Structures are given as C-alpha cells and as structure tokens.
Amino acid sequence: MIIGQKINRRNALKLLGAGGATVLTAPYLIRSARAESSVLNITTYDKFLPQDFIEQFQKDTGIEVRIRLTDDQGKQYNLLTAEGANPTTDIVTVAGHRYGQFIGSKLVQALDTAKLRNWANLNPAYQDAAWARFEGNLWGLPILAGYEGLVRNTDYVSEADSWGIMFDEKYEGLTAYMAGDFMSITMKYLGHDGDFVTYTDKVEEAQKAASQARDHLIKHKHMVRKYYDAASEVQQMFINEDIHLAQAWSGPAAKLIMDGVPVKLSVPKEGTYGFCYTLNIVNNAPNAENAYKLFDAILANPEVGAAMTRTSGFSSTISGVDKLLDERERLASTLPQDELERVTFFSSLNRSMKNEIIDRAVAELKAA
Template identity: 55%
Template sequence: MTKLIQTRRRFLGTAAGASAVLASPAYLRSSAAQSGGVVNVWTYDEFVPEDLKQAFEKDTGIEVRIRLVDDQGKQFNLLAAEQPNPSVDILTVAGHRFLQFIDSDLIAPLDTDRLANWGNINPVYSEGDWATINGNKWGAPILSGAEIMAYNTDFVPEDRRNTWDTLFSEDYKQQTAYIPSDLMSIVMLYLGYDGNMIAYMDDPDEAARIVAEARDFLIEHKPLVRKYYDAGAEIQQMLVNQDVVLC
C-alpha cells in the first residue's frame, strides 16, 4: 500500500475521535460473520451499550462477542500478528492511530451502500476527509471530542475540579499526566477555540495558526508534566499509586 501522509487537515479531523472500522481482509470478515452467526468486536469498556447489543442480537439473530481493549498499541500489534485471519470483525480505532491501521493494511473500507443509516450521520463526520481516503470510507464515527479531567479527590479540592485551569496550574507541578492525542483538543478549547476544529476545516491558515498556538502552549507547560501516557490502564495505575493526582 502507498504510504499515507498525515496532513495537518487530516490530523485535525482525527485527533479527538474514535471510529468503528472493519478488520481486513474484508471478504474473510464478512463471510465469517455470516456463516457463524457471530460478529466479534474489539472496543473499549461501555463503548457498545448493552441495550444496543441486545437489540441488534434480537433483530438479526447474530451474536455480538466483545473483547475489551485499553491500549491502541496493543490492539495494533495483536491485529497485525493475527494476519491474514484476524479474529475480529469490527474494532474501535482512536483518531490518532487511524492512518497507521490503514497504512498497514489492517482494516478494510466500508461499503456504505449496505449501511441503511449512513445518511443519518452528520456530514461533518461521515464526509470528512479524516475518513475518506482514495475515494473510500474507512470508518464510522462513534465518539468525537469527549475529553474529561480525572483527579484524586484527596488532593484536588472541590472548587478546583471544574476548570482546566487546575490541570495547567503550577500548584500541581509534576503531579499531572498528559495524553498527547487528547491534549491538543483540550488546549484548543482552553484557549477559546473549537476543540474539534470543525469550525476551521475550510480555513487551513487559521487552523495552522491555532495548532501552532496550542503546540507552543504545551511546550511552555511541559515542566508541569510528570508523565505522558497513551493507555488507560497506565494512567489508572498511576492514579492508584498516587504518582499523579491529575490527568
């Protein structure tokens, strides 16, 4: 496969989202799901609501088997190791990892003609160039712009829990952890911009200026950070151990 270039415009569309994608090769996945009456899903905890799962199984007679993931790197390595016969049909890929999965031939494009409700998705997401590559649609958006601040209630008083000011405060120097893929969106929101960058998708010069401003902000505040992390399990353990009190 020709290597894909991560442009600033495409990065803006993927940095703060997650997509449901099809494992590749597509013909193996579709035939396995149809013949076995089972669809295998890799996703994060509670990303597939139980009532949705039950309704799908009732309407189709197809069993949904969910395998929980907590790290995109581990998911990538497992899917690569299982080629050419992956054990998954549908998986959740975080925006900052999206092109890596495509470039490695690990996922297949969607056949949107077979998705009856595709037209109900906001075109900002369904038609965005984050998921349209070489004329193909590579994912269905399931989450966008959902970032929260986690904190240890023993160390962060109630009056400081509802503002991003706390995360960037000198008061918590070396007691914070950042996840780079989400922090760009958070910082843009913190600086007064659209954190999802939808408002600037057709203004690349303004988008570039905002990204540069957010980048400079993160560089300026780097001394406050104890750890940059990528996996949910990692930051969970850091909070339990009180290595950090904010993330």
C-alpha cells in the same frame, strides 16, 4: 465523557464515563432475514456498545455477537499484525488519529457507505470529515467523540466565548490546564495549526509556531494555579473552588455537570481539538457483511446513540441524540451544532513531529 485517569493526547484519553445502564425502548433496526453467517467478533472498549443493544441486535438478526474488550490502541494493532491474513476479529475500534498506522499496515478496509441505508443519520459533522478520509476513502463508522473545551464555574464567570479569557488578569491564579494539550490550543488561538497537519516538510515553521505559543504561555504563567495531569485533579479544583477556569477534556467536565457542580463546558470561537472513536472492519474479516448490519443498527435509531453516551460517557455522533437526553445530560454530553463544527479532530499526519516539538515546548514552559 470521561474521568479519573492520567490523560494525554497519546493514549487518547482513557477516561471513565458518567455512565449508568439504560434501557432502550425502541427497536434498533427493521427486522431482516437471518444472516448466512451467524457470528460477529468485535474488539472494543468497555461500555462502548450497551448490552441491551447487543441483545436486541442478536434477537433481530440471529447473529451472535462476541466482544473482546481492549484498553489500548496498540494492543489491537499488535494483535491484528500478528494474525495477518487470518484475523479472529471482524471489527476493531480505532481513534481517528491512529488511522495512519492501521491503514498503512493494511489492517482495516475502507468503508462502503452505500451499504449503510442509515448513513444519513450520522451527524453531518462526521459524515465526510477530513480526519476520517484517508487515501481518498472513509475508513470507519464514527461512534463516540471527546474534545477539549473551556470549562468555567458559572458562579464566577458569566460568559466566555474566547480562549483569551484564560489570559485575563482578572482570573490570575484561578486557571488550570494540561500543558501539552493547551500548548496546541494556544497555537490555534494565535492562528497556527496546533495539530501540525499543514506542517509537512515545514519543521522550521512548525517550531516557530510552537515557540510563539510557548512564549505566550510563559508570559502568562502567573495566571496558572496548576498544570494538571489527571482528570481527578481538575475536578477537585473546581469542587473546591480553587479555580474558576480551565482547559479540560469533555469527560471530566461532564462528570462535574452530572454531579451538580456549577460548571459549563463550551468550545470558544477560535475552536478546539478532539478525537473520535470509529468502528473499523478488519481486512479479510470473515464476517464483514455482519459488521455492516451492526453499523446500520447503530445508526437506525438515536436511542442507540443516547445509550452509548450514557454508558461510555463520550458524546454520540448520531443526529437526534440530544432530544433524548434530559437537560443535565444535554449540558454534559452534547454541543450546539455551531460549537461542534469548531472541533478539529486529531489527524494521524505528522504525529511524531508534533509530539517531539510540543514535548520540548512543554518542558521549556515548565522550566521557565
């Protein structure tokens, strides 16, 4: 879960978490013999892998974990490309909608789930998800997810199970959304493919669907208090009670919930979109077997997932995490299983087409 920075679908929402250190009280994995190789190099984002988890993993395995922090998918891609057949990192952290770029350039290797004895501990919604399967293979271990949701001030909006409430005249001037992201959601609300996966070689069909969404939003433009860009904007509008409803990413909503603001985040019946970060083993990784040991350690105990949620602010992909969070943390960081299964995670297919058509539709919406 996530706040504070300008966010959009292209930078995979570099948002801050609700955060805070946590101490894990149970071992992460069954102790095993020391690995032949004693090093594991990981490129990941700040606070994705809690320090106490790393320390316990090192103690249990004898493997020294070296972490190089990144703040951008492109930087990881450029580094791996430059290093070629001699990478200096074993694991990179890739968002699912960037898979096509990394896999197409042969920078990461397919995941062998047979090597993960704890694979079943991954939430079923992620185990064989369509976005995670590319060219017939799974390519990484899903660890943390973010998603767009309907956020409502519970003091003023008692129930909401459809995106249609964003167009209810009762809330005129009391809604807000990120224009580009909500354009895709409006396409989904109208029965179209807002992620453009089904529009390969169908540019006219894609354009027609986006135009329908654009026209629907123009028709209801009077409903909107603000098209916002930064998480801090939507948070402040809820705090000031300037709005009662919004499309927002899970991170800003989670921070509001943790701070005691009376809002609720949900996934309406029509569904929504999200992204998932995965840990991926680099092609020619010198310590690939150690990478599998780390993956298994992450999956071994839901306390690891709970710690990752608390430190990163994103939702864990591991089953059982919800039982380890307190009530407020659960409201902020988890979804009921049925709502989770309504999340369509962004695909890497047809990204250029999507960006071009959505950007044009947004410009026309704002100019109307």
